[in-house]
Structure formats: C-alpha cells, structure tokens
Amino acid sequence: MEDLGTVAWPPPEPIRTERLVLREPGTRDRAAFVELHSSPEVHTYLGGPRPRDALEREMPEVPEQWPGSFVVDLDGKMIGHVLLRRATGHRRPAAAGKLDLGYLFLPRAWGHGYAAEACAAALGWLTAALPGEPVVLTTQTANTPSMRLATKLGFTEVERFEAWEAEQWLGMRPPAVPSR
Numbered sequence: 001m002e003d004l005g006t007v008a009w010p011p012p013e014p015i016r017t018e019r020l021v022l023r024e025p026g027t028r029d030r031a032a033f034v035e036l037h038s039s040p041e042v043h044t045y046l047g048g049p050r051p052r053d054a055l056e057r058e059m060p061e062v063p064e065q066w067p068g069s070f071v072v073d074l075d076g077k078m079i080g081h082v083l084l085r086r087a088t089g090h091r092r093p094a095a096a097g098k099l100d101l102g103y104l105f106l107p108r109a110w111g112h113g114y115a116a117e118a119c120a121a122a123l124g125w126l127t128a129a130l131p132g133e134p135v136v137l138t139t140q141t142a143n144t145p146s147m148r149l150a151t152k153l154g155f156t157e158v159e160r161f162e163a164w165e166a167e168q169w170l171g172m173r174p175p176a177v178p179s180r
Contacts, residue, residue: 022071024070025065028078037055082122084099100135136171160172
C-alpha cells in the first residue's frame, strides 16, 4: 500500500456524511465510471474524454479499486469519485511525495455541494488516518468551480504553472491535526 503507507484499506466502515456515502468501488459502479471518463463535460479541463467504446472494452469489472479511491454514493448510486494518492512523478517539486486530492463528478451532480461534502469527508478521514500529512491539489485556473472548491477546502496557492497548453494552479492544504 505505497500510496497511503500503513493505513488500513478499505476503511472498516464506509464514510457517511449528511447526504453521501464514500465507499470502496464495486462491480455495480462500472457503468458510472465509463460515463464519468467518457463525459466531455467532466473532462473539459482534463484533456478531453476517453472514447466510450474503448472504456467499455478496457475498464475492469471493478474499476479504480486501490487505496484512497472512494466512490461517492447518493441514494445507492455512484455520482462521483474522490481519490487520494501519493503524488509521485508530479510535474512540480512542491507536490512530489505529498498526497494529491483528485475528484470527478457526473454533470447531473454538479451545483449541489456534493463535491465539497465528499472531499471534506475524505480529507477528514485522511486527517484521522495520517495526522500531519499535507495534501496538494492541481487544477486549471480556468476551472472556476474547482478553484472555489479548493479554497473552500482550505487549499492555498503554492504556484501557477503552464502545462497541457493551459495555466495550472497548485494548492496545498497544510497538515491538519485530528481533534480529540
């Protein structure tokens, strides 16, 4: 479990918020993962979608199943994916070796605060599991909703840089100490 070190995975119980459940991916999520990764709207700032037919052929029966990979579930259905993984080989030295927060949500889930709720819950779990661990997040500066979410989650700008023909923003969330 090199991504999250000594943290037990999956968590003994799914993470529950007021409206959502964060859980390990399962076979029932495959169609939603295909939809998520083939959506032009979802991938506007991520280099474009993957072809649906290729995803249908290549997606494993249980997609995205590794430590730090949470399906975001609303009323028994996947609406998004939150991922915490070690930023190995990152383009920016400030991010190298730190945990990186990533998230994707289906367009029908946008505008309801689900991303903020799910990411805050995942970061809360991480704070309890790995106290003192800093987290980074990278997004395009043109992705205004993602920039707002980063600020809301407590990320502050470390640097801006050019990559993939667009200005990128790298933020860091300082290490949090779990409350007792």
